[in-house]
Amino acid sequence: MFFLKNMPSPSSVFSAYASLSASFLLFQTMFNQFLPNKAQQFILSAFQYYLSPQLSSNVTLIIEENINGLARNELFEASETYLFTKVTSASAEKLKVSKGSRDQNFTTRFAQCEQIFDSFGGMELKWRFHCQESQKDWKSEDDRASERHYWFELSFHKEHRDKVVLESYLGFILSRAKALKNEKKVVKLYTLAQCSTYGVAKWDSINFEHPSNFNTLAMDTDMKRDIIEDLDRFVRRKEFYKKVGKAWKRGYLLYGPPGTGKSSLIAAMANYLKFDVYDLQLSDLNSDSYLRKVLLATTNRSILVIEDIDCSVDLTTNTQFQCAAGGHGELQLTLSSLLNFIDGLWSSCGDERIIIFTTNHKDRLDPALLRPGRMDMHIHMSYCSFQGFKLLASNYLDINNHHGLFGQIEGLMDNTEVTPAEVAEELMKSEDAEIALSGVVNFLKRKKMEANSTADTKEEKSSAIDVVEAKRMKLEDVMRNSGRKIGRRVVRRKCRQR
Ligand SMILES: Nc1ncnc2c1ncn2[C@@H]1O[C@H](COP(=O)(O)OP(=O)(O)OP(=O)(O)O)[C@@H](O)[C@H]1O
Numbered sequence: 126m127f128f129l130k131n132m133p134s135p136s137s138v139f140s141a142y143a144s145l146s147a148s149f150l151l152f153q154t155m156f157n158q159f160l161p162n163k164a165q166q167f168i169l170s171a172f173q174y175y176l177s178p179q180l181s182s183n184v185t186l187i188i189e190e191n192i193n194g195l196a197r198n199e200l201f202e203a204s205e206t207y208l209f210t211k212v213t214s215a216s217a218e219k220l221k222v223s224k225g226s227r228d229q230n231f232t233t234r235f236a237q238c239e240q241i242f243d244s245f246g247g248m249e250l251k252w253r254f255h256c257q258e259s260q261k262d263w264k265s266e267d268d269r270a271s272e273r274h275y276w277f278e279l280s281f282h283k284e285h286r287d288k289v290v291l292e293s294y295l296g297f298i299l300s301r302a303k304a305l306k307n308e309k310k311v312v313k314l315y316t317l318a319q320c321s322t323y324g325v326a327k328w329d330s331i332n333f334e335h336p337s338n339f340n341t342l343a344m345d346t347d348m349k350r351d352i353i354e355d356l357d358r359f360v361r362r363k364e365f366y367k368k369v370g371k372a373w374k375r376g377y378l379l380y381g382p383p384g385t386g387k388s389s390l391i392a393a394m395a396n397y398l399k400f401d402v403y404d405l406q407l408s409d410l411n412s413d414s415y416l417r418k419v420l421l422a423t424t425n426r427s428i429l430v431i432e433d434i435d436c437s438v439d440l441t442t443n444t445q446f447q448c449a450a451g452g453h454g455e456l457q458l459t460l461s462s463l464l465n466f467i468d469g470l471w472s473s474c475g476d477e478r479i480i481i482f483t484t485n486h487k488d489r490l491d492p493a494l495l496r497p498g499r500m501d502m503h504i505h506m507s508y509c510s511f512q513g514f515k516l517l518a519s520n521y522l523d524i525n526n527h528h529g530l531f532g533q534i535e536g537l538m539d540n541t542e543v544t545p546a547e548v549a550e551e552l553m554k555s556e557d558a559e560i561a562l563s564g565v566v567n568f569l570k571r572k573k574m575e576a577n578s579t580a581d582t583k584e585e586k587s588s589a590i591d592v593v594e595a596k597r598m599k600l601e602d603v604m605r606n607s608g609r610k611i612g613r614r615v616v617r618r619k620c621r622q623r
């Protein structure tokens with residue numbers, strides 16, 4: 126009875142509800158219309174803070190997309206890359222996907238407020254992605270535009286603040302993101318643009334799709350290991366280079382006969398490091414100043430390649446390049462300028478630069494290129510060994526164990542100069558291992574015969590030369606003696622005349 130007596134009537138409940146809803150709507154409209162976005166954000170987060178007491182023991186870091194609205198925030202980009210590895214396995218409600226015409230992969234980005242949980246070294250971390258659209262000021266209707274702001278909030282317990290999060294977790298995110306980006310990176314091949322107007326250096330690029338890698342490369346196993354270790358050491362020693370005051374660059378000279386894998390090694394290095402390749406033809410240049418511009422237009426984490434350096438340089442003058450760029454007047458491109466620029470200014474303007482020269486004739490190179498400290502590693506790409514052949518057989522024909530013809534091939538390869546390119550060509554001739562290997566055997570036999578006959582001809586030639594030489598010497602002797610006799614006769618005659 127008491128209850129019934131004190132219960133409000135349904136009409137009063139309804140009118141109270143109606144007036145409450147109206148007030149709420151009025152408040153919401155005022156809140157949205159009259160308060161700026163930032164103020165709304167502030168009030169909401171203050172409410173959140175007081176309504177959830179458990180957060181008071183937490184710290185929240187804000188990671189904005191841009192620094193002071195200008196430069197890209199490296200940590201934001203890294204967080205985005207890293208968090209995608211967490212999101213794809215969990216459930217993201219909305220993602221943005223795009224693909225540029227030259228991209229190989231899709232690019233995915235967060236599209237809306239997302240919450241992601243992570244754990245690291247025993248601590249729990251909560252990420253929240255925020256996206257906010259704000260209207261820009263505009264002068265006319267046509268200028269109407271909206272701007273989007275993105276940021277991450279990272280929350281975790283206060284006790285982890287300095288030591289764990291700021292020191293190790295964020296560092297871990299940066300390095301993980303770098304590795305992830307590197308995995309996805311498409312290596313580019315740059316060549317000098319044909320029509321660079323007004324001396325402006327411009328490089329054209331295409332995707333570098335050379336399939337060579339260290340597993341497909343037939344070369345001395347120890348040397349291959351040394352090169353890989355050298356590359357690894359180079360990329361991880363940023364601080365070392367800074368400490369010793371050296372530019373962060375590395376130079377390799379690859380030399381050896383045609384078809385021994387110099388270009389394939391360059392491709393393997395580029396694919397291994399995911400470094401872009403700049404293929405520089407010195408004959409496209411006509412002056413030192415243009416060369417400088419061209420080199421300065423290259424980017425970090427790249428390999429500058431100058432193939433067949435012995436053919437580009439006129440070694441008789443030691444300095445002037447034989448440039449084919451006709452119609453440009455006197456050419457002023459010097460080897461010393463190239464080397465000095467590479468050693469000095471160019472490498473100090475960038476990081477993680479590699480330069481590779483190749484040649485078929487190391488003995489013809491200018492000593493300036495060979496002097497100690499110029500090229501850090503001289504790599505000799507040599508003829509194919511039996512070990513190299515086995516690797517090629519495994520790659521081309523999937524023969525991973527012994528084959529009946531291997532013994533014969535090993536014997537024939539002994540003391541026969543055959544390039545990996547020649548072996549590869551034979552192995553490509555048939556998918557049937559038996560046929561392809563028989564082709565190799567026949568090829569090696571031919572090579573051996575040719576080598577022997579060349580040696581015989583050489584021997585014959587040299588013995589013929591010996592005979593001619595002996596005859597010449599004999600003749601000279603005779604001439605000298607008869608000359609002396611004639612001389613004596615002339616002297617005697619002169620004496621008699623006197
Ligand atoms: N060491 C090797 N390992 C695997 N394949 C090789 C090797 N050397 C050559 N080849 C094969 O031969 C082809 C030609 O080799 P590459 O162009 O690398 O030789 P190169 O030494 O650069 O020759 P050049 O001096 O004429 O420029 C390669 O595409 C590859 O198929």
Ligand SMILES: [Mg+2]
Pocket residue numbers: 387388389432483
């Ligand atoms: Mg080559």
